[in-house]
Each structure stands twice: as structure tokens, then as C-alpha cells.
Amino acid sequence: MTITVSSAVASVTLTGIDSDDVYMLAVSNCIPVTNGQNGELRVTKSGTAQSDANYDFAFKGLRTDTTFSNLASVGSSKWTYPIGWSTSNTSAEAGVSGNAIIYLYNFNSSSEYSFITVETATKYSGGTLAPTGGALHKVASASDGVHFQWSSGNIDVGAVFTLYRVV
Amino acid sequence: MSEYGYIPEAPEQSFGNNKGIFTPKDIYDLTRADKYTNYGQLELIETQTVSNVATVDFTTLGTYNVHFMTFNDIHSATNNVLTNVRFYENEVLETGAVYQYAYQYGNVAGSFGESRSTSNTRIYTLMNLGNATNETANGYTYFYNLTDSSKYSFLTFHSMTINATPNGNMNFGSAVLPQASTVTGIQVLMQSGNITSGTISLYGIKEYS
Amino acid sequence: MSNLRLINETSATSVSSISVTDVFSSDFDIYKVIIKNVDSTAENYTYMRFINSSGSIVTASNYEYATQFSRSYNTFTEVRSTSDDEFTRFGVQDTGTEDGGSTVAYIFNPYSSSSYSFFINQHSGQGSLGQVGMKGIGVLKQTASMSGMQFYPASGTYDTVAVQIFGLRVDS
Numbered sequence: 001m002t003i004t005v006s007s008a009v010a011s012v013t014l015t016g017i018d019s020d021d022v023y024m025l026a027v028s029n030c031i032p033v034t035n036g037q038n039g040e041l042r043v044t045k046s047g048t049a050q051s052d053a054n055y056d057f058a059f060k061g062l063r064t065d066t067t068f069s070n071l072a073s074v075g076s077s078k079w080t081y082p083i084g085w086s087t088s089n090t091s092a093e094a095g096v097s098g099n100a101i102i103y104l105y106n107f108n109s110s111s112e113y114s115f116i117t118v119e120t121a122t123k124y125s126g127g128t129l130a131p132t133g134g135a136l137h138k139v140a141s142a143s144d145g146v147h148f149q150w151s152s153g154n155i156d157v158g159a160v161f162t163l164y165r166v167v
Numbered sequence: 168m169s170e171y172g173y174i175p176e177a178p179e180q181s182f183g184n185n186k187g188i189f190t191p192k193d194i195y196d197l198t199r200a201d202k203y204t205n206y207g208q209l210e211l212i213e214t215q216t217v218s219n220v221a222t223v224d225f226t227t228l229g230t231y232n233v234h235f236m237t238f239n240d241i242h243s244a245t246n247n248v249l250t251n252v253r254f255y256e257n258e259v260l261e262t263g264a265v266y267q268y269a270y271q272y273g274n275v276a277g278s279f280g281e282s283r284s285t286s287n288t289r290i291y292t293l294m295n296l297g298n299a300t301n302e303t304a305n306g307y308t309y310f311y312n313l314t315d316s317s318k319y320s321f322l323t324f325h326s327m328t329i330n331a332t333p334n335g336n337m338n339f340g341s342a343v344l345p346q347a348s349t350v351t352g353i354q355v356l357m358q359s360g361n362i363t364s365g366t367i368s369l370y371g372i373k374e375y376s
Numbered sequence: 377m378s379n380l381r382l383i384n385e386t387s388a389t390s391v392s393s394i395s396v397t398d399v400f401s402s403d404f405d406i407y408k409v410i411i412k413n414v415d416s417t418a419e420n421y422t423y424m425r426f427i428n429s430s431g432s433i434v435t436a437s438n439y440e441y442a443t444q445f446s447r448s449y450n451t452f453t454e455v456r457s458t459s460d461d462e463f464t465r466f467g468v469q470d471t472g473t474e475d476g477g478s479t480v481a482y483i484f485n486p487y488s489s490s491s492y493s494f495f496i497n498q499h500s501g502q503g504s505l506g507q508v509g510m511k512g513i514g515v516l517k518q519t520a521s522m523s524g525m526q527f528y529p530a531s532g533t534y535d536t537v538a539v540q541i542f543g544l545r546v547d548s
Contacts, residue, residue, distance in 0.1 A: 001547060002546040002547035004546075018458055019433065020239065020240075020366065021239075022237040022239050022305075022307070022368070023517055026406050028405040028480075028484045029405065029484070029485050029488070029491055030486055036406040037206065037227065040512075056275040056309070056334075056335045057275060057335070058273040058274050058275045058277075058279075058335060058336060058337045059273070060271055060273055060279065060339075060444065061336075062442040062443070062444055062454075062511070062512065062513055063442050063456070064440045064441060064442040064456045064457060064458050064514075065456070066456075067454065068442070068454050070277060070279045072273060072274065072275050072276065072277040072279075073275060074275045074276060074334075081503050085483070093519070094519050095490065095491050095492040095517065095519040096492065097402070097485065097491055097494065098257075098380060099406075099484035099485070099494045099496075101480075101482050101496060103237075103306075103325075104285060104408070105239050105305035105306075105327070106239060106240050106303065106305060109240060109447075110238055110289070111301075112301060112303060113301055113329070115303070115305045115327045117305070117306060117307070117325045117326065117327050117337070117339075119325070119496045119511075119513075120513075121484065121495065121496050121515065123174060123494075123515060125490065126534070127440060127442075127458050128441075128442065128494075128513060128515045130442060130496070130512075130513035132339060132444075132513075133273055133327075133337040133339070134325075134327025134328075134336075134337030135335065135337075136275075136327060136329065136335045137328065138301075140301055140427040153440065157233065158490075158491075160405050160546065161408075162380050162544065162547070164251060164544075164547050165239060166209075166368075166370075166540050171415060197545075208380040208381070208382045208542060209379075209380045212476065214387075222467055229481055232412055232413065232478075233410055233412060233480075267448035267449075267507035268418070268448060268507065269446035269447055269448045269452070269507060269508075269509050270446065270509075271444055271452065271511070280445070281451065282453050283446070283447065283448045283449070283450075284448060285448045285449050285506050285507070306536055309478075309480055309498070309500075311411070311412060311477065311478035311500065312413075312478065314411075317473050317474060318473070318474050318475075318476065319474050319475055319477075319502055321477050321498065321500035321501065321502075322500055323480065323498040323500045323509065323511075325498075331407060339425055339444075339498070339501035339511050340509055340511075341446060341498070341501075341507065341508070341509025341510075341511075342448075342475075342497065342507060342509075343448075343500060343501075343502055343503060343507040345507070347473070347474035350474065372380070372410065372540075373382070374385060375382070
């Protein structure tokens with residue numbers, strides 16, 4: 001499934017996970033309309049984004065400008081940093097974007113948590129940032145997709161989200 | 168007699184460059200010769216859904232230079248262990264302290280660090296895993312040069328698991344079996360105890376050269 | 377049917393560099409690159425530069441990158457730059473036939489003339505002291521269309537090297 005943003009939108013939802021396979025989410029050219037935003041990724045269940053406080057993550061923040069960061073959280077209402085981290089908009093710097101390869105595990109399981117591994121490359125005012133690591137949603141029920149939004153403002157035109165089943 | 172619809176001779180056929188009219192037999196013959204344009208370069212070799220086993224062996228590797236393996240919903244009988252990998256070289260399992268690895272890890276409580284070894288009896292790939300309900304290991308691994316007898320066998324890997332605390336923890340890293348050999352099989356096992364359940368899939372990335 | 381579409385396979389022997397040109401197009405936004413069968417005359421890193429749509433290798437100081445450089449025998453290091461004229465950590469190789477490692481990378485938006493070209497890479501290799509790994513990212517900060525890439529060792533030449541380029545299929 002591919003969603004290409006043709007006019008600025010508040011969020012993108014990709015569903016259709018209906019098997020026990022590993023899935024891969026590939027994101028390119030994802031830009032916030034509002035400058036300096038973090039990406040927020042959530043699982044969907046029956047097509048609805050979940051905003052409970054059960055999102056945990058651990059990312060090594062590779063970055064071009066200074067010592068790498070450690071990013072970790074327990075009990076958040078979303079996964080912060082996949083796809084974007086303080087990402088600039090094109091008014092601030094032409095050419096910027098957030099990009100990611102995210103693998104999804106156990107989403108279809110009705111008895112397990114939903115896991116992801118994350119590799120991101122995103123541009124911000126001071127350099128390029130790359131949250132790299134993993135996350136989980138600690139609710140033991142099936143998830144059928146993912147929902148993405150920026151921490152504030154819309155997703156700009158041109159973002160491409162594709163959900164693959166690894167087969 | 169026409170060949171692929173051309174009289175007398177058709178142009179040379181090759182991957183990405185097929186011209187003419189093809190019968191099912193033509194397609195079959197050209198595909199076998201790797202000359203027919205078939206998309207799908209990630210080729211599933213084998214999926215194993217395991218239940219209460221000490222080891223899982225993948226002994227059909229084909230002739231791929233690059234393999235990709237996914238680990239989904241791995242459960243362990245023993246608490247707080249890592250998922251490991253070892254190799255069969257010419258059907259003999261390498262159990263010596265010859266494997267090297269290095270990985271970055273981090274957990275959701277904020278503890279980050281490095282793990283490494285220059286002489287281990289196995290490669291630690293997926294991060295620590297607890298043995299309680301919902302404590303699972305998930306991730307992927309790339310393998311390189313396994314079927315090349317003149318080269319070492321390399322890996323890169325990336326995982327997300329729940330440890331015994333229970334906390335989510337991740338790692339990404341790389342490893343090598345620094346022996347120029349033909350790897351004929353991949354063995355997956357826990358650091359100790361059984362794999363109680365899980366699904367592991369092995370793919371080859373096709374090449375045409 | 378998988379979603380990887382092979383675009384190009386190139387291999388070479390006894391070369392100072394290997395270039396893959398005319399591999400990026402409007403057909404794909406994301407590419408997968410595999411570098412393998414690497415053997416070289418000197419122990420050093422594999423560097424990378426993009427090739428633009430005019431066929432020129434991009435040598436401007438517009439490369440930005442960050443790599444977690446892991447080692448089996450020593451503490452890890454961070455390698456980073458905000459203005460280099462090449463990407464310096466695409467892989468590592470020593471001089472033996474047996475010790476050439478491999479790299480998997482994803483390239484984002486290279487063909488777009490309105491976007492920078494981003495990449496994510498992972499590598500496992502062997503140096504004279506032991507196993508070396510890399511997990512990194514980078515960007516070429518030019519809003520220009522790229523058509524390919526060039527890979528080359530920081531010193532010496534490749535005895536052998538091979539590159540595969542795949543496009544990731546999207547639903548139109």
C-alpha cells in the first residue's frame with residue numbers, strides 16, 4: 001500500500017496488516033509544514049490510531065553535528081522520533097525531509113505486543129539526525145497498521161509512505 | 168521457423184531486455200537460464216515455525232551471496248538470554264571460540280552501551296529476552312558471503328525485544344566468522360535453554376552476474 | 377512476488393573506483409544498494425560520492441554524515457561531519473581475499489531535483505585488528521537530481537567489487 005501526499009494533510013494512516021508476516025514501512029520525503037517538528041508514530045487497531053500511554057522506545061540518536069544522543073521513554077502516548085526529529089521545513093531549508101525504514105513485528109498477533117525496529121535519516125537546522133533502534137506498544141492485541149503525524153502542523157506535499165509485506 | 172516471433176533469429180534475450188513473443192515454454196526456459204525479466208529479487212527460501220526446540224537449522228542456503236533473515240515473536244524457555252547464531256561449515260557445526268561481534272544496545276529506561284567480543288563460541292544477535300508472557304524477540308539479520316568458500320562470513324543485525332525486567336531493549340550491530348569457508352547452514356539457538364516458539368524466515372537476494 | 381526491482385548489477389576487477397550511472401530515475405523514490413565481493417590492495421574504508429544527472433561526480437563539500445563505528449576489539453567511535461566532499465564510511469576492507477565485508481544501504485529521493493539525497497547504511501567487515509561494523513546515515517545537501525553513485529577505496533584499488541541497485545516498488 002502506498003500513500004503519496006498530494007496536498008498537505010494532518011496525518012497519514014496505512015492499514016492492511018492481516019497476516020503474521022513481518023512488514024516494512026518505507027518513508028521518503030516526509031516534511032513538516034511547520035518548522036522543527038518531531039515525528040509521531042502510532043499503531044492502529046481496527047483502523048484507529050491508539051493514543052494510550054503504552055508506547056516505549058529506545059533509539060541511539062546518530063547525528064552529524066555533535067555527540068550521539070540516547071533517546072528513551074516508557075509509557076508515552078506515541079513513538080516519538082521515527083521519521084522525524086526536529087525536522088526542518090522547506091522554508092527553513094530547501095531540500096530537507098524525513099526518511100525511514102521501519103520493520104513491523106507481531107502486529108497481527110492478538111496476544112502479543114507490537115514491535116518495530118527503526119532506521120531514520122532526517123534533516124534539522126543543525127545537521128542531520130538519525131534515531132536508530134526499536135520500540136514497542138505494550139498492548140497485547142492485534143494492530144492492523146500505523147498512523148503518522150508531525151508533533152505540530154501538517155505533513156507537506158510530496159511525502160511517500162509504502163507498507164510492504166516481507167514475503 | 169521463428170524464434171520468439173522473429174524470422175529467422177530473435178535478438179539475444181537477457182534480464183531486463185526481452186523482445187518478442189513468448190510461449191509458456193519460452194518463458195520457462197528463459198527463466199531457468201536467468202534471461203527472463205522476472206521481478207522479485209527477494210526470494211523466500213524457507214520459513215520455520217518452531218515449538219520448544221533447542222536449535223533451529225537452516226541447511227538450504229542456495230547460491231546467494233546475500234541472505235536476509237527475519238525473526239518474529241521469538242519466545243525463550245530460559246529467562247534473560249540472547250538469541251544466537253552459529254554456522255555449519257561443510258556440514259560441520261562451528262562451535263569454537265572463533266566468532267566476533269560488536270553491537271550497540273539501549274533500553275527504554277535509558278541505559279545504553281556497547282557489547283563486543285573477539286572470541287566467542289556463537290554470535291549474539293537479538294537482544295536479551297525474558298521468558299514471561301509477551302516477552303518476545305524480534306528483528307532481522309543480513310548474512311554476507313556465506314556460500315563463498317574464499318571469504319569470511321559476515322552479518323549485520325537489528326532487533327527489538329523485551330528483557331526480564333521487563334523493559335524493551337534494542338540493539339544493532341555486526342559480526343563475522345573469520346574463516347574462509349563455505350557455510351552450508353545457519354543455526355539459531357538461545358544463549359541457554361530452548362526456543363519455546365517463534366517464526367524465522369530466510370530469504371536470498373538474487374543476483375544475475 | 378517481492379517488491380525489490382533489480383535495476384543494475386555491476387562488478388569490476390582491478391579498478392580504482394566503481395561507478396553505477398543512470399540507475400536513479402523517476403520510477404522509484406527509494407533504492408536499495410548492496411556492495412559485496414570487495415577485495416582491495418590496501419586496508420582502508422570505502423568512500424562514496426553521488427553522480428549527478430549530468431554525469432558528473434559530486435565533489436562539493438555538501439556531504440553530511442554520522443556513523444556508529446563498532447569494533448569487536450575496542451570501544452566504539454562516532455564518525456561525523458557536516459561538510460565533507462565525500463562520504464567516508466560506506467565500508468571497510470583489508471587486503472586479503474577473504475576479508476572483504478559487505479554493505480546494505482537505502483537511498484532516498486536521489487532523483488528528485490527539489491530534495492536532498494539521503495542514505496542509511498549498515499556494514500560488516502574485517503580489518504587487520506578484527507571485526508568492524510558500521511551503522512550510519514548521511515545526506516548530500518544539494519537540491520539536484522542524481523543519477524548514480526561512485527564507490528572507491530580511500531587508498532589502493534579494488535581487486536574485486538560488485539554493486540547491486542534495486543528500486544522499491546510503490547503502488548501508483
